[in-house]
Amino acid sequence: MVWLTGGALAVALLMILGLLLLVLAQGCTTFWPVPVEQFDLHDGRVLMGEATRSERFEPDQSLLDQLDEESRLRAEDRRTEGDGTIQRRLLRIGNYELTGEHFAWISDYEVAQRERPPWALVVERLEWGRFYGEPEAFLLDGEVVADTPESVWAAFNEHHAAARRRWEARRRLEVHEIGRVNARQEAARIALRKAEIDHGAESTQAAAAASRFESVQREVEEEFAHLREKIRDFNEENARYVLVLRTAQGQEKRLEAAEIVRAYPANQLSLGGRAAVYFSRWGEFLGDNPREANSEGGVFPAIFGTVLMTIIMSLLVVPLGVLGALYLREYAKGGAIVSAVRIAINNLAGVPSIVFGVFGLGFFCYLVGGTIDDLFFRAKSASGPTFGAGGLFWASLTLALLTLPVVIVATEEALAAVPNSMREGSYACGASKWQTIKRIVLPRAMPGIMTGTILAMARGAGEVAPLMLVGAVKLAPELPGAINSIAPYFHVERSFMHLGFHIYDLGFQSQNSEAAKPMVFTTTLLLIAIIAALNLAAAWLRLRLRRKFVGNQF
């Protein structure tokens, strides 16, 4: 029996560890910079890029027959050397606006020469993905100020950080300042529409609101003009610094320094330099907004959405679940109805999560949300629903429903474990039922309740299917509930990004799927880490509570 149970545990651990190791190994290596190689092919093409993976394949005879005489002979030689297979490599060639491809396969027999150009730069840009090329010149105001690779690189490093800072300052202006002005304008517009709806378009109130709107509009235009000028100044200053690169094919490409997120000479990096690039990429991944249809940049909005949703869900589900369990265990008299309720709760735990999603969409979003819109947000909802569509709050509520059985069952078990003698002792001292529950039963059941909460949080944070219906979207960089300068401070009605959905999106819907694949593992790793962190926090809380009450026991 020992062997059977031990063996079962070993198999379970092996599976879990295998999965975790796969995710860890793939997720951790994504951001490590690899050398850039240049391949001169026999047909005259020159390709430069990062080798991502290689494989051996059995070439079909008909494929070889299509080649010209020379290449066929070379291919056949390679095939004999490799026991019927030929080696080929997948090269990330980037430069999408010039080539139309992100990746290319290169078979061994095509290669005439292979080298690592010392000055090959990997350039990560705001748009169009990576660029590979050698530094040709650095322009300041259109004048060449550097033309050897070393001096170009030095000039780029000298100006890049400042250009990026200006870019960030512009970004802040755009998001915060313009956002504030826009919000004011929008508020005035809504006030006008509200007055029109409430009192009719011809009424005096509507006329007053209209004149207010006019005056706000005038002020806003002035502020806008001022802000736009500032932004234009930043842009003009940034347009002065241009890096010129030459691709392996010999084409020239001008890149504004501010449009470059990161650049490094991949073949000259020391171990420390590689580590710096590696951690800088992690920093970007964790802290930035996504770019280029989510295939690049960071996942900060998704992290934020996941964490906030999980927290709101816990705040909703724990009180509800605990109170429900208290009634079932402490107040309700046993009987057919209570048994039926228990069975129903257990069944609820077995309902597929997508059913909760459909319920959430139909009931919370359309019915409840639609009613709220009709009653309170008629003016605002004229251009689109406010609460009447998927959003963070409805998603949290749906998941709260989904995880309710976990909390109820765990709490009931915890309450049952409190010895009856303690309750009786409390009654004997003259305490009422509620006093007994509050002072004696609940504190001792607390660690068990926390365990239920942890389980519920883990289940909720990892759930994706129902969220696709009730509010998780591909792109919503505006943080829901973020404390920003625009009142009201919390926008729980907005749709949000979620890490689980992000994984699905990267894995199944990404245009550049070859580049997105490693990101799937990295994002998975991140999601697992976040769930683990949330669980650890709850476990730490449970430990503290347990210590506190152990001290009180007598």
Next chain:
Amino acid sequence: MAHKHTGRIAGVALAAALAAGPALAQVSVDPALPEYKPVKGVSGTIKSVGSDTLNNLMTLWAEGFLKVYPNVQIEIEGKGSSTAPPALIEGTANFGPMSREMKSQEIDDFEKKYGYKPTAIPTSIDMLAVYVHKDNPISGLTLAQVDAIFSKSRRGGHDQEITRWGQLGLTGAWASQPISLYGRNSASGTYGYFKEHALFKGDFKDSVKEQPGSSSVVQGVATDRWAIGYSGIGYKTADVRAVPLAADASSPFIPAAPEYAYTGEYPLARFLYVYVNHKPGSEMDPLRREFVRYVFSKQGQSDVVKDGYYPVPAEIAVETLEKLGIR
């Protein structure tokens, strides 16, 4: 002298070879399209629900639009073209991207609520490609053959069902291998378009492995040597090959290359639409008006190129903007 001369010819030949090579056949945006210029008074939320094929493109447009109007809010959802009409009817979205035209049933439902038809905006051109594994030596397929591979109805007129690569003339190890089929789920506009134009409205075989996204079809074909699947050209990777197609047995095989998208020679070229709720004759709100203008600007159409699709010519842009009353 003679030597120099030869050198130049070789150089010219090389340049010609490079220009003809697929690696350099890049599509360019019609220079007649206008640059996008920001205007005043644009704010609100862009909410898009619809096609998965257009999902990335909508996101790119939204990101570009956000650069011009930083405080516009954007929310983009893409679970299939069939989700767009209900969202437009319910008013939960202000843009409904679709990779096929609306069906008459969907238009009727919309008209019943609003009293006018939704407006289709042809934003870009896609070639629905039939993908095989990169090692697959097949040189081309006729639509009738594609139909016999994917459909159990065989309305294309091919005399027998095609289940093995040998039936398509492949030899060696390929001849005896069964064809493994990948396709989209039925909410997808790509599924609907393929059913109508490649299967001649016949039914898909039950053995088609239905995938949740366009990219997963391509990934499925990439990892399965004996596979065939269909998806938009924008999702092509280095691991798959788009098979040249012929409309019928007498016409030539046309590769899925941009030059054939515009001539209409490629049999499965289609417009990618964005539907909007626009009352004919009325003026559009600034947010949607500017978004549509952005889509038809140089910037918007270069986003199309970035996503692997083909930009629309300026005439279509002008015609569509006129239809919407946008100057």
